Amino acid sequence: GESKTKPIMGIPSSAVADFGGAYGVHNWVESLFYYIMLDNRINYIFKEFGNVDRQIALNTQLEQMVLGGPNNYQGASMSAAHADLGITMTQFNAVVEAAYNACERNEIKYYACNDLIAALAPFTRVIVTK
Numbered sequence: 001g002e003s004k005t006k007p008i009m010g011i012p013s014s015a016v017a018d019f020g021g022a023y024g025v026h027n028w029v030e031s032l033f034y035y036i037m038l039d040n041r042i043n044y045i046f047k048e049f050g051n052v053d054r055q056i057a058l059n060t061q062l063e064q065m066v067l068g069g070p071n072n073y074q075g076a077s078m079s080a081a082h083a084d085l086g087i088t089m090t091q092f093n094a095v096v097e098a099a100y101n102a103c104e105r106n107e108i109k110y111y112a113c114n115d116l117i118a119a120l121a122p123f124t125r126v127i128v129t130k
């Protein structure tokens with residue numbers, strides 16, 4: 001069978017490569033924010049409280065880490081970053097939709113996209129506070 005990364009259950013060791021390496025992860029994050037900012041259900045939250053350039057850089061680090069790549073993450077914890085935003089499950093799911101759209105745009109294989117969604121899923125309970 002496939003070999004798994006050490007610390008992350010269920011994530012294959014090929015996960016970063018499946019995204020096209022570090023560069024591919026960065027391109028995916030750029031597309032993610034493109035789709036987020038097109039979505040009127042959530043874009044106003046990012047316009048008011050976010051900083052897209054900073055978030056693209058930090059998300060590139062975070063997503064590489066959860067895919068089993070190097071841990072260069074320099075941002076806040078997911079609970080600290082989102083605690084005051086009152087994010088609902090509906091808003092969270094809108095970001096997940098943007099994530100799948102970004103995968104499609106970058107021709108990431110569906111199984112590889114699911115690896116990333118699964119790797120980020122454990123953050124749901126600290127991000128969704130409303």
Ligand code: HEM
Nearest residue numbers: 042045046049050058059062075076081091092095120123
């Ligand atoms: C698994 C899903 C998510 C991940 C991995 C994620 C990741 C991140 C990261 C890495 C940061 C930067 C932290 C820092 O500045 O140090 C951040 C900040 C932020 N996130 Fe998320 N996020 C997620 C879901 C959401 C959702 C659903 C929303 C809103 C609908 C959201 C809105 C924001 C905003 C507005 C900030 C900026 C907060 C600030 O600078 O004070 N995030 N997120």
